Amino acid sequence: MQRKIFVITGPTGAGKTTIAHYLQQEFNLKKVITHTTRSPRKGEIDGQDYYFENETTFAQKHYLEQVEYAGHRYGSSREALELVWHTGNDAVIVLDTKGAQTYADQLGAQTIIVYVTVSNSTILAQRLVQRGDQPERIKQRLASDDFQRDLVTPQLNNHPVHVILNDDLTAAKTQIKDLMQSLKLENI
Numbered sequence: 001m002q003r004k005i006f007v008i009t010g011p012t013g014a015g016k017t018t019i020a021h022y023l024q025q026e027f028n029l030k031k032v033i034t035h036t037t038r039s040p041r042k043g044e045i046d047g048q049d050y051y052f053e054n055e056t057t058f059a060q061k062h063y064l065e066q067v068e069y070a071g072h073r074y075g076s077s078r079e080a081l082e083l084v085w086h087t088g089n090d091a092v093i094v095l096d097t098k099g100a101q102t103y104a105d106q107l108g109a110q111t112i113i114v115y116v117t118v119s120n121s122t123i124l125a126q127r128l129v130q131r132g133d134q135p136e137r138i139k140q141r142l143a144s145d146d147f148q149r150d151l152v153t154p155q156l157n158n159h160p161v162h163v164i165l166n167d168d169l170t171a172a173k174t175q176i177k178d179l180m181q182s183l184k185l186e187n188i
């Protein structure tokens with residue numbers, strides 16, 4: 001069977017990271033570590049939080065997609081994905097909807113897109129505050145075009161998008177279990 005990558009996408013605060021953790025814990029998926037040229041923060045571990053790169057080593061990898069934030073490069077590589085697949089496990093990665101589109105285009109049927117959302121977007125700001133994000137950073141994020149784009153369920157050129165409503169985490173986990181069961185039945 002072909003290896004899969006689950007791309008968890010959606011607006012900030014919707015619960016993408018939470019759902020990705022759940023998939024790792026309950027369904028043995030392994031996270032694809034992404035690369036960055038920014039310096040490690042206190043407590044961050046190379047190969048666990050990110051692969052920390054310099055400009056030269058960053059340029060040596062083969063990226064499915066990459067972006068620049070605050071003058072630093074970030075990218076998800078073929079090499080990191082293959083490392084996960086070599087373990088025999090399916091992979092999981094959290095990306096914005098633009099990144100999700102790129103994966104669907106490049107990896108086709110190997111990509112399972114999961115769009116995490118909430119029924120009322122005002123909840124998102126509350127969650128970011130609860131998570132401990134800096135107020136200035138929250139304001140910036142919520143005012144961005146990327147945020148507006150990610151609020152809308154993406155239409156990915158005929159690629160299926162599985163929507164998970166995460167107003168309540170227990171209910172969201174049930175939807176994930178149902179999704180995993182239906183993928184198994186379809187032999188995907």
Ligand SMILES: Nc1nc2c(ncn2[C@@H]2O[C@H](COP(=O)(O)OP(=O)(O)O)[C@@H](O)[C@H]2O)c(=O)[nH]1
Pocket residue numbers: 034035038065066067069074075076095096099
């Ligand atoms: N498109 C894309 N975004 C990434 C990648 N790796 C990290 N990011 C995003 O880069 C942004 C900045 O990450 P970081 O410097 O760790 O700061 P954070 O805002 O505290 O998460 C976050 O929105 C990450 O989700 C990647 O490989 N591709």
Ligand SMILES: Nc1ncnc2c1ncn2[C@@H]1O[C@H](COP(=O)(O)OP(=O)(O)O)[C@@H](O)[C@H]1O
Pocket residue numbers: 010011012013014015016017018019127128130131166167168169170172
């Ligand atoms: N269903 C939920 N109800 C309440 N809080 C939640 C729920 N799902 C996630 N959270 C919390 O909301 C915050 C944002 O979740 P997170 O997974 O970090 O979102 P994202 O990765 O999409 O930005 C975290 O503090 C998380 O623990």
